[in-house]
Amino acid sequence: MLGALRFAGFLAVALSLATTATAQNTTHDPRNAPRITGIGVISCVEPGDRIVVKGSNFGRAGGKSLILKDSYVRVELPVTRWTDRSIVATLPRHSALSPGAWYQLGIENKRSGEWTSAQRRPLQICAVKDTDTQVDASGNPIDPGRGTGTPDRRPVDPPREERPTGTKRPSTATPGTPPQQPPGPSVPNLPPLAVPGTAAADQEDDEVLAITGTLAEATALAQQLTGLGYAVRSLQELPVLGFALVRLGIPGGQDVPASLDTLRQSFPATLFDANTLYAPQAAAEPRHYARELIGWPDVSQACRLEVDVGLIDTAVDRSHPALRDSSVLARNFLTAGLKPAPPDHGTAVASLIVGDPASNTSGLVPSARLYAAAIFGLRDNDRVVGTTDAIARAIDWLGQQGVRIVNLSLSGPGNQVLRLTARRAHESGMILIAAAGNEGPNAAPVFPAGYQHVVAVTAIDAALQPYSEANRGGYIDIAAPGVDVWSARSGKGGRYSSGTSFAAPFVAAAAALVLAQDPDITPTLLGQKLTGSARDLGAPGRDSTFGWGLLQPLGGC
Structure with missing residues (x-):
């Protein structure tokens, strides 16, 4: 009996040591450590501001805190x-x-006290304009311009140890002389696109875009290019995408290719x-069959699915009877001075996602929150176009709001900035769902649908036949109703429309159902769930017409 008790005691101690060792290994395994990739902040913050922390391995909230700290201060x-x-917090x-x-912002384990972060840059509290000498909470003088007046949203330089090392102040270059290349950015030097070059009509004819890894690199680059005759039209850090975007007016007498x-x-x-330039995908004429065709579940207002969906399109008419009671944040x-395109296209797509179930244009997930980013304007005899930089800024904004599902019912030629944007969005946890194009069965791939990290959606009709104008190709992922929707x-009022634009929101809504059930699902796994459950159409397996087949929504109430 005594031997049995001793053995039981030994076993308990061994199990306790093993459990402790396992916990320690898990805690210190760098693969399991929390990693912050974005904080949803472009400049400084002040008390009351919302901070959306993006990253991976955050785990559950129990036993953890989000901490702001330096060598002397620790604030939860x-x-x-x-x-x-993702973590949503308030300063x-x-x-x-x-x-x-x-x-620095990081995650603290309350039990062990361990604090981890992989944040790329520190967070600054907004300075203030009052120049009277003030003291902080410790009684130390505060520098002029940091008193208790109105917050100044302009960020000042970060602490010296946070600046890139080895960066030299750029010298003013003589026009026509190539300046010294600044240190390489943390943006991959992508190979040339394997698609035909774009025609002048498909791009801004007097400007180009530049991508750098940090705002400091963008500023240094802009200073050098100004000396070469380029005009800096905008310079903005996109923290979710992890790069800075510069829009440059080209010198007179030059064209974009040169x-x-x-x-x-x-x-x-x-x-x-x-x-x-990108264009919304177009429309056609009549019937009412889509929900029944794919077996859409009951997701009426009573369901109250707590999920966010992003829409990048024209503006949305939020006063429309189908949308005025919906949660639409726009x-x-x-670009300043550009006339907005009519809200027809965006309103149609928005109604398919969050339309009031009591109206005759009921949405697929009416209780979802829709974040609508308007990027399309009118030019060239009322041609509707949206720019690459507008798409990138819109995606970054959606990421800052914590939105993970983005509907892109638009298409155009390939672009390296757009490709990097799609990849970075995917890496940050977002799933981009795009129209596969209405250029015809023999057309080349369109983008962003043609990129690896984007779900490309084609359209079919009530008879399970492909939309006659839909693109085809190996990049097609999935089919959804898109003819006479x-x-x-x-x-x-409403109307029947046809095109891959109107098929994409069915897939975005289906993704919302999955995300509502599993908020931590990765974009890759979410995409696999959508395509893996599709009903095979056409040739067995994936094909260039239907992709993996017809969307079959997962979940519901």
């Missing part, structure tokens, strides 16, 4: 949502946080491309 942030890939009012100061050739030769470590990404029209 109130959290409103915590998943394995509190705290006497220890000094205006103008920089802090400018790109020169820039790529002079700055081989920097990504340059045209500001390609933002405009048009009823949707809202701007103003009031």
Whole structure:
């Protein structure tokens, strides 16, 4: 009996040591450590601001805190949502946080005290304009311009140890002389696109785009290019995508291809491309069958699916009877001075996703929150176009809001900036769903649908036949109803529309059903669930007409 008790005691101790060792190994395994890739902040923050932390391996909220700290300060942030890939928090009012100061953001294990972060840059508390000498919570003087007046949203330089090492101040270059290339950015130097070059009509004819890894690199590059006659039209950090985007007006007398050739030769470590124009996919005429064809589940308002969906399109007519009671948050990404395109296309697609079930244009997931980014304007005799930079800025904004599903009912030529945007969005946890194109069965691939990290959606009719104008090719992933689909029209009422634009929102809504059930699912696994459950059409397996087959939604209430 005594021997049995001794053995039981030994076994308990051994199990305890094994459990402790396992926990320690899990805690210190770098593959399992939390990693912050974006914080949803472009400049500085002030108390009350919302911070959307993106990354991986956050785990569940239990036993963890989101901490802002430096060598002397530790402040816990109130959290409103915590998943394995995103955390939504608010910056509190705290006497220890000094205006103008920089802090690191990280996740702390409350039991072990371990604090981890892979944040790319620190977070700054907004400086203030009052120049009277003030003291902080510790009684130390605060620099002029950091008093208690109105917050100044312009960020100041980060702490010296955070600056890239080895960066020299760029010298003013003589026009026509290639300047010294600044240190290579953390953006991959992508190979040339394996698609035909774009025609002048498909891009801004007087500007190009540049991508750098950091805002500091973008600023240094802009200073050098200004000396070469380029005009910096915009310079913006896109934290979710992890790069800075510069829009450059080209010198007079040059065209886009010549400018790109020169820039790529002079700055081989920097990504340059045209500001390609994209167009919404078009419409046609009549019938009402889509839900029944794919067996769409009951997701009425009573379901209350807590999920966000992003829409990049024309503006949305939020006063339409089908949308005025829906949760639609809108933002405009048009270049200043450009006339907005009519809201017809965006309104139609929005109604397919979140239309009021009590209206005759009921949405697929009516209780979802729709974040609508308007990128399309009118030019060239009322031609509807959206620019590459507008798409990139819109995707980054959606990522900052914590939106993971993005519907892109648009298409155009290939572009390296757009390709990098799609890849970075995927890496940040977003799933991009795009129209496969209405250029005809023999047309070349269109983009962004043609990129690896984007779900390309084609359209079929009520008889399971492909839409006659739909593109075909190896990049097609899945098919959905897109011929004679009823949707809202701007103003009031509705109409039947045809095109891959109107098939894409069925897949976006199906992705929302999956995400509502599993908020931590990865984009890759989510895409596999959608295509893996598809009903095979055409040739066995994946084919160039239907992809993996007809969408079959997963889940519901």
